[in-house]
Amino acid sequence: MTATTQSTPASQTRRPSRLRHWLGWFRREEAMSFWIIIGFFVVWEAACHLFALPVYFLPPPSVIAQAAVEFQRALVINSIQTLWTTMAGFGFAVVFGLVLGVAVGGSRRLYRGLYPLMVGFNSVPKVALVPILVLWFGIGSVPAIITAFLISFFPIVVNVATGLATTEPEMDDILRALGASKLDRLLKVGLPGAMPHFFGSLKVAITLAFVGSVVSETVAANSGLGHMMLMAQANFEVPLVFAGLLALAIEGVLMYALFVIIEKRMTGWAFRAQSAQQ
Amino acid sequence: MSVIDIEGLRLGYGGMAPEQIVLDGIDLHIDSGEFAAIVGPSGCGKSTFMKLLSGLLTPQEGRIMIDNEPVTGPRSQVGMAFQNAIMLPWRTTLDNILLPLEVSPATKSDFRNRKAQYRRQAEDLLTAVGLQGMGSKYPWELSGGMRQRASLCRAMIHEPPLLLLDEPFGALDAFTKEELWFVLQTLRQHRTFTVLMVTHDLTEAVYLSDTVYVMSARPGRMLVRQSIDFERPRDLDIRFEPGFVSHVHDLREHIRGTRAQAVQQPAAGASQ
Ligand SMILES: Nc1ncnc2c1ncn2[C@@H]1O[C@H](COP(=O)(O)OP(=O)(O)OP(=O)(O)O)[C@@H](O)[C@H]1O
Numbered sequence: 001m002t003a004t005t006q007s008t009p010a011s012q013t014r015r016p017s018r019l020r021h022w023l024g025w026f027r028r029e030e031a032m033s034f035w036i037i038i039g040f041f042v043v044w045e046a047a048c049h050l051f052a053l054p055v056y057f058l059p060p061p062s063v064i065a066q067a068a069v070e071f072q073r074a075l076v077i078n079s080i081q082t083l084w085t086t087m088a089g090f091g092f093a094v095v096f097g098l099v100l101g102v103a104v105g106g107s108r109r110l111y112r113g114l115y116p117l118m119v120g121f122n123s124v125p126k127v128a129l130v131p132i133l134v135l136w137f138g139i140g141s142v143p144a145i146i147t148a149f150l151i152s153f154f155p156i157v158v159n160v161a162t163g164l165a166t167t168e169p170e171m172d173d174i175l176r177a178l179g180a181s182k183l184d185r186l187l188k189v190g191l192p193g194a195m196p197h198f199f200g201s202l203k204v205a206i207t208l209a210f211v212g213s214v215v216s217e218t219v220a221a222n223s224g225l226g227h228m229m230l231m232a233q234a235n236f237e238v239p240l241v242f243a244g245l246l247a248l249a250i251e252g253v254l255m256y257a258l259f260v261i262i263e264k265r266m267t268g269w270a271f272r273a274q275s276a277q278q
Numbered sequence: 279m280s281v282i283d284i285e286g287l288r289l290g291y292g293g294m295a296p297e298q299i300v301l302d303g304i305d306l307h308i309d310s311g312e313f314a315a316i317v318g319p320s321g322c323g324k325s326t327f328m329k330l331l332s333g334l335l336t337p338q339e340g341r342i343m344i345d346n347e348p349v350t351g352p353r354s355q356v357g358m359a360f361q362n363a364i365m366l367p368w369r370t371t372l373d374n375i376l377l378p379l380e381v382s383p384a385t386k387s388d389f390r391n392r393k394a395q396y397r398r399q400a401e402d403l404l405t406a407v408g409l410q411g412m413g414s415k416y417p418w419e420l421s422g423g424m425r426q427r428a429s430l431c432r433a434m435i436h437e438p439p440l441l442l443l444d445e446p447f448g449a450l451d452a453f454t455k456e457e458l459w460f461v462l463q464t465l466r467q468h469r470t471f472t473v474l475m476v477t478h479d480l481t482e483a484v485y486l487s488d489t490v491y492v493m494s495a496r497p498g499r500m501l502v503r504q505s506i507d508f509e510r511p512r513d514l515d516i517r518f519e520p521g522f523v524s525h526v527h528d529l530r531e532h533i534r535g536t537r538a539q540a541v542q543q544p545a546a547g548a549s550q
């Protein structure tokens with residue numbers, strides 16, 4: 001008896017507090033991005049109606065959503081195609097970037113020797129390389145993967161090399177005075193210390209990889225979001241072009257968020273050490 | 279028996295032109311178990327001298343013998359600690375302290391086989407410096423004084439016969455400093471080892487040392503050797519006794535003198 005009478009007020013008080021909890025979230029700092037995105041689309045929609053913009057010039061979000069539903073199959077298939085070529089190119093970039101970054105960051109000689117070449121390489125617009133890649137590999141996924149790789153490995157190399165170069169000189173003195181081998185210094189101090197730089201660069205690299213694969217798809221592919229948007233544009237399906245752009249943006253944001261989480265997981269100490277110093 | 283024997287040591291950064299010379303003819307003998315301090319004006323080459331002893335630098339002229347063996351490169355017989363106690367932020371304090379054992383060729387394989395024993399040894403050392411139970415904390419969770427204690431532990435975990443300290447307490451407040459002087463003396467009661475310490479704090483130098491060396495302004499030379507023979511263990515109040523005060527006063531006068539000389543004839547060959 002007493003138990004039931006006691007439990008009723010408890011559940012009564014819990015329900016409104018949970019509701020308030022949810023309402024409270026929308027007022028918090030984290031919810032800001034949510035409101036901004038909502039606001040962005042509302043303004044977009046309103047502007048289209050207010051200035052009576054023709055759909056083939058700038059379609060409002062509602063029309064884009066309709067197109068997305070209508071062409072959902074094509075959108076999903078092409079999104080998956082773009083995602084996999086991007087991730088494949090990005091995967092190569094991570095492995096290659098890490099290896100080259102360690103080599104360049106670990107040896108002054110290699111650093112001085114390779115840097116001009118790498119900077120020059122990075123200055124070449126990757127779009128200009130796509131026709132060459134088509135010449136070599138034909139039309140399809142391969143040029144997209146390679147373009148994604150080429151455009152995204154540079155920031156990884158630079159960040160890994162920088163991370164290795166910023167090892168505290170006194171820490172290095174202590175280890176060298178102990179007679180520690182170069183490999184040990186790299187494995188125990190250099191690489192772990194470079195990890196925040198490395199994981200930070202992955203966020204930049206993944207978004208660049210999307211740019212690479214889509215650029216290649218618009219020139220030399222028969223599937224993928226880039227290809228789909230080009231086709232839609234040729235057919236005056238402007239809402240579908242925008243739907244493709246949005247799909248791309250969503251993929252980019254999701255991958256970026258994924259790497260933010262990975263970064264926090266792997267190098268949480270760097271964030272905590274930093275906040276402790278303030 | 280001397281642990282450190284140095285004769286005719288000369289070193290220049292990048293060459294032996296007058297303006298490149300940093301250390302110019304140093305002779306030094308430090309006995310086993312001695313606590314020696316080096317004081318001198320800023321930039322005279324004290325840190326450079328310490329690097330020579332740890333084998334990180336090689337001199338152009340002269341020779342350095344440690345334990346009757348010439349120093350030709352890094353050897354793990356020295357422990358080092360610096361003004362800023364740098365630790366690896368991704369390792370716990372205990373794992374930071376164990377790092378020398380992990381990387382030194384002399385102890386590497388032994389460390390892998392007898393990890394538990396070495397961990398206990400590190401914990402004992404932490405207790406000795408007043409950090410019991412803090413081994414599992416990360417460096418950023420420690421205060422500056424605590425980090426410096428931990429960095430002393432790291433310098434001593436492999437039980438080096440020679441400890442090189444370069445302004446180890448320079449960044450600490452007066453009270454923490456006094457505590458660490460005490461810690462250093464306690465450690466030396468557990469195990470005898472030779473200490474060579476660079477400091478700018480003359481009171482610290484006189485309080486801790488058996489011998490204080492004054493280095494001249496650059497190019498560095500040992501100007502004065504001053505023996506301090508107060509009985510050990512020393513009480514902190516000894517600092518206010520006349521004998522102590524006059525030691526500090528003498529040292530200060532020597533340093534002031536060599537600084538004034540350096541200002542009068544700025545960097546002998548630099549203008550040529
Ligand atoms: N790597 C280097 N290359 C060239 N010159 C150097 C180098 N390191 C130090 N010096 C010079 O050698 C001199 C001695 O430097 P050192 O760091 O040994 O001085 P110090 O006595 O430890 O000074 P402080 O008391 O300020 O720590 C300085 O004039 C400095 O400019």
Ligand SMILES: [Mg+2]
Nearest residue numbers: 324325326444
């Ligand atoms: Mg110095």
